[in-house]
Amino acid sequence: MSRRVVRTVCPRNCYCTCGMLATVEDGRLVKIEGDPENPATAGEVCVKGLSYVERVAHETRLTSPLRRNGKGQLEPVSWDDALDEIVAGLWSIRKESGPLAVLHYEGSGSHGALSGLSEAFWNPFGGVTRAHGDLCWPAGLEATRLTYGANRHNHPTLTRQSRFILLWGHNPAETNIHQWRQILEAQAEGATVAVLDPRCTDSTDAADIHLQPRPGTDGALALGMAQIIVTEGLHDGDFLRDHAEGVDAYLDRIGEFPPERTAEITGLEVGAIKDLALSYARRQPALLIAGFGLQRHSHAGQAMRAVALLPALTGNIGIPGGGWQYANLNSHCLGPPPALPASDGVQSRSFPTSRLGRSLQELSDPHLRAAWIEKANPVSQHPRTKEVIRGLAGLEMVVVVDQFLTDTTRLAHFVLPAKTLFEEEDLVNAYWHPYVQLRQKVLDPPKGVRTETEIWRELCVRCGYPTEAFDIDPTERLRAMLPEGHDDALEALRDRPLDLSGQGDVAWEDRVFETPSGKVEFTSEAATQLWGVDSVPGFDALPEGHLSDLSEQYPLQLLTCKTRERIHSQFGNLEGIREVERPRVLDIHPEDAAVRGLAEGDVARIWNARGSAEAPVHLNPGIRKGVVHVLEGRCVPDDPWVNLVTSDGVTDMGFGAVFYECRVEVDLP
Numbered sequence: 001m002s003r004r005v006v007r008t009v010c011p012r013n014c015y016c017t018c019g020m021l022a023t024v025e026d027g028r029l030v031k032i033e034g035d036p037e038n039p040a041t042a043g044e045v046c047v048k049g050l051s052y053v054e055r056v057a058h059e060t061r062l063t064s065p066l067r068r069n070g071k072g073q074l075e076p077v078s079w080d081d082a083l084d085e086i087v088a089g090l091w092s093i094r095k096e097s098g099p100l101a102v103l104h105y106e107g108s109g110s111h112g113a114l115s116g117l118s119e120a121f122w123n124p125f126g127g128v129t130r131a132h133g134d135l136c137w138p139a140g141l142e143a144t145r146l147t148y149g150a151n152r153h154n155h156p157t158l159t160r161q162s163r164f165i166l167l168w169g170h171n172p173a174e175t176n177i178h179q180w181r182q183i184l185e186a187q188a189e190g191a192t193v194a195v196l197d198p199r200c201t202d203s204t205d206a207a208d209i210h211l212q213p214r215p216g217t218d219g220a221l222a223l224g225m226a227q228i229i230v231t232e233g234l235h236d237g238d239f240l241r242d243h244a245e246g247v248d249a250y251l252d253r254i255g256e257f258p259p260e261r262t263a264e265i266t267g268l269e270v271g272a273i274k275d276l277a278l279s280y281a282r283r284q285p286a287l288l289i290a291g292f293g294l295q296r297h298s299h300a301g302q303a304m305r306a307v308a309l310l311p312a313l314t315g316n317i318g319i320p321g322g323g324w325q326y327a328n329l330n331s332h333c334l335g336p337p338p339a340l341p342a343s344d345g346v347q348s349r350s351f352p353t354s355r356l357g358r359s360l361q362e363l364s365d366p367h368l369r370a371a372w373i374e375k376a377n378p379v380s381q382h383p384r385t386k387e388v389i390r391g392l393a394g395l396e397m398v399v400v401v402d403q404f405l406t407d408t409t410r411l412a413h414f415v416l417p418a419k420t421l422f423e424e425e426d427l428v429n430a431y432w433h434p435y436v437q438l439r440q441k442v443l444d445p446p447k448g449v450r451t452e453t454e455i456w457r458e459l460c461v462r463c464g465y466p467t468e469a470f471d472i473d474p475t476e477r478l479r480a481m482l483p484e485g486h487d488d489a490l491e492a493l494r495d496r497p498l499d500l501s502g503q504g505d506v507a508w509e510d511r512v513f514e515t516p517s518g519k520v521e522f523t524s525e526a527a528t529q530l531w532g533v534d535s536v537p538g539f540d541a542l543p544e545g546h547l548s549d550l551s552e553q554y555p556l557q558l559l560t561c562k563t564r565e566r567i568h569s570q571f572g573n574l575e576g577i578r579e580v581e582r583p584r585v586l587d588i589h590p591e592d593a594a595v596r597g598l599a600e601g602d603v604a605r606i607w608n609a610r611g612s613a614e615a616p617v618h619l620n621p622g623i624r625k626g627v628v629h630v631l632e633g634r635c636v637p638d639d640p641w642v643n644l645v646t647s648d649g650v651t652d653m654g655f656g657a658v659f660y661e662c663r664v665e666v667d668l669p
């Protein structure tokens with residue numbers, strides 16, 4: 001029997017980007033373990049990582065291209081026939097309508113630096129339409145960039161030095177298990193853990209303080225906390241004098257948020273807000289970790305700016321154990337693949353990604369006629385599901401590259417089987433820890449599966465486009481993508497992850513910020529110039545929030561949060577996951593359920609003007625009254641299709657999605 005253990009990395013859209021050790025026996029993946037060489041993930045993986053053994057060899061994994069036949073069914077087709085017909089379709093559309101009549105839609109299902117090779121096809125094709133922004137986190141990224149100049153934070157292991165940890169709209173017990181381990185260690189050594197979340201979660205269960213503000217009122221809460229901190233003289237005057245810009249206007253703004261008004265907006269008690277603000281300011285070093293949920297509404301950027309300023313106000317920036325944690329892009333230092341064809345003269349256009357459904361139908365000059373979709377399941381994951389379906393159904397050709405059949409492949413004319421992370425070597429960055437990692441190849445793809453690199457090359461060959469970008473030795477290609485001065489890092493990466501950023505473990509230890517003023521920007525003229533928002537963060541009621549006219553007809557706020565067992569619509573098809581995951585139910589407070597005549601287990605209709613979805617009722621006294629919740633991530637037919645009711649609005653900065661700004665009513669169908 002042959003047996004190998006290969007160091008690799010999980011490239012899912014997940015905070016952790018775990019180092020993994022994959023054991024292969026006789027050509028079969030038999031075991032996944034955490035890689036102890038990654039200091040942040042320290043030898044552990046989650047249940048999804050463990051499930052790769054099942055996923056890679058799953059009986060429903062696609063191992064042949066599929067083509068939709070005249071009866072509307074997908075049937076196997078040879079690679080040559082599939083690619084010939086796809087190229088013929090693309091060429092015909094390009095000739096008649098130009099390259100922008102084709103959409104290249106790339107999601108975040110699995111990431112790696114080689115995805116840049118798609119340019120080797122689209123550049124000579126003359127361009128392509130794309131989506132910009134992101135469904136997940138861009139308002140928070142932009143708010144952090146405007147405030148601090150860059151997205152980075154302290155090394156994860158410094159969390160253990162914190163004395164106060166404030167988790168703002170964040171549930172790391174489920175979504176960042178490695179961060180959670182560090183938080184629990186800090187708590188065991190005396191740190192206070194506070195959580196702001198309208199729901200009860202595994203994280204709130206372990207917290208010392210749990211407050212449940214109304215969704216979408218975080219900006220007001222942050223400004224109100226700042227008002228209390230300044231009134232009590234607990235702000236760091238020296239830091240503000242030396243390292244902050246625009247403080248006077250900010251102090252004027254927080255004066256508009258006395259505790260009583262803050263309590264009225266957020267639905268929290270005055271005393272609870274004061275206790276939280278004073279505890280946060282008094283216990284140093286204090287670490288504020290923001291999740292993505294609080295920036296999934298249309299005023300997200302301004303709210304995130306308000307929250308992000310609290311660490312600077314209290315002098316918690318640039319010190320171990322303190323800080324602002326949202327995203328750490330220190331590892332985002334990889335270059336594009338070498339030898340890509342020039343992009344001179346290439347046409348481009350794009351639309352905010354949350355608007356996919358309507359853009360598919362409404363873009364003109366030229367109208368979209370074809371879509372190439374990879375690493376994504378937009379029918380399940382995008383808001384306004386009906387519009388996405390209508391948009392895709394109206395195209396002449398939809399090509400989906402995926403490992404499994406999904407809600408989106410149901411609308412595809414061609415489905416091309418995708419490799420797994422184990423089947424091609426690639427470089428992977430992260431967004432929580434600072435490490436670049438080498439995703440070493442562990443297995444050959446199954447017979448019938450080609451890597452995306454091979455697919456793009458085949459398309460180029462058929463079109464007579466240059467193939468230099470593909471003909472480079474794969475190892476040398478990856479080496480060329482490493483940052484300057486790190487040519488020899490590739491060999492070292494076979495043994496361990498590397499922090500190539502040169503930033504050190506403490507973010508902004510030198511108090512030099514990459515903002516226009518070189519300081520923390522409490523007032524940002526760039527925010528006004530780029531996004532048309534007030535230069536000072538504030539709070540305005542949401543168009544679809546609790547103060548809107550819609551709240552009378554739709555009294556409940558729907559949240560669609562993440563869980564530990566899936567990444568969006570991935571993993572739910574695996575037995576090992578379905579055995580352990582929690583059911584997908586409608587969490588509703590018993591009092592909200594009682595006035596609607598709903599009982600435990602009833603199948604409820606969740607609806608608004610955009611559509612309706614159904615889910616079994618779970619009476620949950622832990623959820624804030626007026627808020628209901630369904631886990632996102634449909635991947636099997638009996639999961640609720642919650643994006644039928646979510647909005648395709650766009651955040652005030654960064655072109656994000658507004659999933660959590662969603663008023664609904666709930667009743668029996």
Ligand code: SF4
Nearest residue numbers: 010014017018046049
């Ligand atoms: S899904 Fe996230 S936590 Fe799980 S193994 Fe992958 S990177 Fe680690």
